[in-house]
Amino acid sequence: MVTFRNAMATDLCEIVQMLADDVLGQERERYENPLPDSYFDAFESIDADRNNELIVACLDGQIVGVQQITFTPYLTHQGGWRATIEGVRTAASERGKGIGSKLIQYAIDRAKARGCHIIQLTTDKKREDSLRFYERLGFTATHEGLKMKL
Amino acid sequence: MVTFRNAMATDLCEIVQMLADDVLGQERERYENPLPDSYFDAFESIDADRNNELIVACLDGQIVGVQQITFTPYLTHQGGWRATIEGVRTAASERGKGIGSKLIQYAIDRAKARGCHIIQLTTDKKREDSLRFYERLGFTATHEGLKMKL
Numbered sequence: 001m002v003t004f005r006n007a008m009a010t011d012l013c014e015i016v017q018m019l020a021d022d023v024l025g026q027e028r029e030r031y032e033n034p035l036p037d038s039y040f041d042a043f044e045s046i047d048a049d050r051n052n053e054l055i056v057a058c059l060d061g062q063i064v065g066v067q068q069i070t071f072t073p074y075l076t077h078q079g080g081w082r083a084t085i086e087g088v089r090t091a092a093s094e095r096g097k098g099i100g101s102k103l104i105q106y107a108i109d110r111a112k113a114r115g116c117h118i119i120q121l122t123t124d125k126k127r128e129d130s131l132r133f134y135e136r137l138g139f140t141a142t143h144e145g146l147k148m149k150l
Numbered sequence: 151m152v153t154f155r156n157a158m159a160t161d162l163c164e165i166v167q168m169l170a171d172d173v174l175g176q177e178r179e180r181y182e183n184p185l186p187d188s189y190f191d192a193f194e195s196i197d198a199d200r201n202n203e204l205i206v207a208c209l210d211g212q213i214v215g216v217q218q219i220t221f222t223p224y225l226t227h228q229g230g231w232r233a234t235i236e237g238v239r240t241a242a243s244e245r246g247k248g249i250g251s252k253l254i255q256y257a258i259d260r261a262k263a264r265g266c267h268i269i270q271l272t273t274d275k276k277r278e279d280s281l282r283f284y285e286r287l288g289f290t291a292t293h294e295g296l297k298m299k300l
Contacts, residue, residue, distance in 0.1 A: 012225075019226055028227050042229030051199065054225065070222050075162075075204065076169055076237045077178050079192030084234075087226045112300055119300055122272060122293035134296050143272035143295025146284050150262055150269060 002099055004106045007054040007066070009047075012039055014063040015056065018089045024124060025089070053110065057090075057103055064094040067103050071114050083111030085121040104137050152249055154256045157204040157216070159197075162189055164213040165206065168239040174274060175239070203260065207240075207253055214244040217253050221264050233261035235271040254287050 007015060016039055020031035030036050046052045051072065057065030067088040073081050085107050090099045111119045122145030123130040131141060157165060166189055170181035180186050196202045201222065207215030217238040223231050235257050240249045261269045272295030273280040281291060 015225060025226070030228055036228060038229035039225060040229075042223045042225050042231075045223035045231075046225070049201065049223070051201070052222065066225075068224060070220075072202065072220050072234075072236075073192045073195035073199070074218060074236055075165060075189060075192050075196070075216075076175070078180055078186060079188035079190075081192075081195075084222075086222075086224055108298070108300070117300055118297055120272070120295070120297045122270070122295050124293055126292075131294050131296075137298075139296035139298045141294045141296050142276075143274055143297065144281055144291045145270070145272050145293025145295040146281075146289035146291050147268055147270045147293065148258070148287075148289045150258070150267055 001059075002064070002102050003058050004055055004103075005058065006047075007043070007056045009040065009043055011056055011063055012043055015054075015066050018063075018066055018091055019087065021092050022089060024126065055103070055106065055110075057099055057106075059094065059099070062091075064091045065089065065099045065103050067107060069107050069110055071111075071116065077117060080117040081115055083107065083114065083116040083119045085119065088121075100133065101137060104134075151209075152214070152252050153208050154205055154253075155208065156197075157193070157206045159190065159193055161206055161213055162193055165204075165216050168213075168216055168241055169237065171242050172239060174276065205253070205256065205260075207249055207256075209244065209249070212241075214241045215239065215249045215253050217257060219257050219260055221261075221266065227267060230267040231265055233257065233264065233266040233269045235269065238271075250283065251287060254284075 016031050019025045020029035046054050053069045055067050056063045068086045070084045166181050169175045170179035196204050203219045206213045218236045220234045
């Protein structure tokens with residue numbers, strides 16, 4: 001059975017391995033031993049912030065998935081909170097087992113528990129399967145997702 | 151000259167009036183006297199969070215624009231921070247004066263000051279002019295923006 005918990009610093013190696021083992025991630029991550037300090041710094045900032053949760057999915061004691069959920073208070077929609085999902089990955093060896101869907105369902109449950117009225121994410125248009133995956137789960141691609149590198 | 155500052159609780163009436171005076175906002179905001187408590191609650195949560203900034207643009211002592219900037223630490227991209235812009239509005243009477251561009255430039259400057267490597271936003275596909283506006287400013291619509299109401 002897949003279980004979920006907040007990530008710990010000792011999970012970072014396995015998490016970054018998953019982030020790097022990805023068609024887009026392999027170009028932008030650095031899965032090295034030792035891991036670059038920037039990952040530990042980011043983990044500390046996430047872990048210290050009650051509006052950010054880094055979640056791992058575990059199966060038989062192994063980490064098989066990861067995602068980050070951010071809770072944000074907004075003035076729009078009459079002052080409603082939103083949950084944003086980012087960095088969703090499933091271990092390559094475990095794909096096709098429904099772990100991704102369970103991760104998103106977990107995020108939806110957390111968003112409801114935190115009183116959010118919307119849950120949202122952006123997915124790279126190059127990830128052709130992702131859009132269909134999220135649409136099957138009930139998301140609607142109503143928005144353009146714009147980025148600028150600084 | 152347009153100036154920028156963090157919003158105060160006493161600005162909320164003018165801000166919500168701008169949010170409601172919008173083709174999409176008019177369906178989902180409640181600009182009433184007194185303002186619904188939910189706006190004040192959201193303002194308090196934003197104001198108390200160092201990773202959220204509600205910014206107003208002022209011209210001749212009047213509030214003429216608003217936006218919210220959220221700074222988020224992520225593990226992806228080697229543990230990089232991102233800035234997300236949301237709820238950008240310019241007062242109806244002041245449109246066409248470049249205030250929107252200045253708001254976004256202010257957000258870019260804040261994002262750089264906070265060490266973010268990406269600045270991002272989503273815009274409703276129904277807002278046909280918005281996509282071009284953001285593309286002119288240097289954003290690229292590389293992502294689909296997916297939402298689910300809870």
